[in-house]
Amino acid sequence: MINADIKIEKTTQSRVDNYDVNNVPFGKCFSDHMFIAEYANGKWEKSYITPYRDFPMSYAMSALHYGQAIFEGMKAYKSDSGEVSVFRPLDNFNRLNISAIRMAMPEVPEEIFMGGLMELLKLDSAWVPSSETGSLYIRPFLIATDEAIGVKPSETYKFIIITCPAGKYYSEPIKVLIETTYIRAVEGGVGFVKAAGNYGRSMYPTRLAQQKGYQQVIWTDGKTHSYLEESGTMNLIFVIGDTVVTPALSDTILAGITRSSVLALAREWGMKVEERKVSITEIVEAHKNGTLKEVFGTGTAATIAQIIGIGYEDDYYSLPPVEERTFSTKIDETLRGIRKGKVADNMGWMHKVQ
Numbered sequence: 001m002i003n004a005d006i007k008i009e010k011t012t013q014s015r016v017d018n019y020d021v022n023n024v025p026f027g028k029c030f031s032d033h034m035f036i037a038e039y040a041n042g043k044w045e046k047s048y049i050t051p052y053r054d055f056p057m058s059y060a061m062s063a064l065h066y067g068q069a070i071f072e073g074m075k076a077y078k079s080d081s082g083e084v085s086v087f088r089p090l091d092n093f094n095r096l097n098i099s100a101i102r103m104a105m106p107e108v109p110e111e112i113f114m115g116g117l118m119e120l121l122k123l124d125s126a127w128v129p130s131s132e133t134g135s136l137y138i139r140p141f142l143i144a145t146d147e148a149i150g151v152k153p154s155e156t157y158k159f160i161i162i163t164c165p166a167g168k169y170y171s172e173p174i175k176v177l178i179e180t181t182y183i184r185a186v187e188g189g190v191g192f193v194k195a196a197g198n199y200g201r202s203m204y205p206t207r208l209a210q211q212k213g214y215q216q217v218i219w220t221d222g223k224t225h226s227y228l229e230e231s232g233t234m235n236l237i238f239v240i241g242d243t244v245v246t247p248a249l250s251d252t253i254l255a256g257i258t259r260s261s262v263l264a265l266a267r268e269w270g271m272k273v274e275e276r277k278v279s280i281t282e283i284v285e286a287h288k289n290g291t292l293k294e295v296f297g298t299g300t301a302a303t304i305a306q307i308i309g310i311g312y313e314d315d316y317y318s319l320p321p322v323e324e325r326t327f328s329t330k331i332d333e334t335l336r337g338i339r340k341g342k343v344a345d346n347m348g349w350m351h352k353v354q
């Protein structure tokens, strides 16, 4: 890997001892350092690491007004011997640039993304939890920084990486409500990219679902509201009979890296995997005839989030208990094993920090 020319300013006083990194709430406490790369004059001009801090910005900063803001989520893990590795970072790097192109933002070169990430993790390795379920959540993001009112692509950008120790995103299995009024994404839109606005628009419908006792919604297609797409911030996976079924990727669905890992393991284990349209009718039918064995969401933050009940219109479909879910339990254990260096990484997913 090529190394970016990164200026490093180390903190004079680490804050790591102020926390029990194996036991902190998700996304609330940030590690000692952050990586920043600045884009101006048509090129990436400088890269540096500084102590984690706020940054001064203009109230006219274009990301705030016109939404040129994209991000990624990745995780680093610590093995029992103390080695730190990141799960599939090159996939996140590629996806960030897919988002950048769609949002008319400059692509981030690999040496900046990977070089910055590796240097940052070397400095902040003490922040990576060693517990069975802990990890260091990594948030790379790219924002438009022009001070200008007017809708056009910014001429300046910052690419930033911050990290935070993280435990479970959902502490319990979740109940989800099929959403048939509001939509997350439409064909030709930006549902397949990790644009900040996709998350902003999800909050009101999610709040309404929460008021009805659900934790998340299941998004349906924007035209007919009859096909299932994603759940909250996660991809959706079903086990129907002996087949693993998931909505096919399209321009309304994010190409989740955990999703692709689950499907790769299922195929390696000889299971039948179908990536196709999944209708509400099919799922209700499978529930009725007892073939709907497992439903779960996948995402970097959540990893595998078990779904124990689905609401649809006036009905509630209670799903099989988590203890009976052999596929997702095995997936969860295998992924954890690979990440912690206890199960052979046959797919070459782990990227060592050295």
Ligand code: COI
Pocket (backbone or CB within 6 Å): 072, 073, 074, 199, 233, 299, 300, 301, 302
């Ligand atoms: C992730 O799974 O990393 C996400 O992006 C979900 C959420 C924390 C925004």
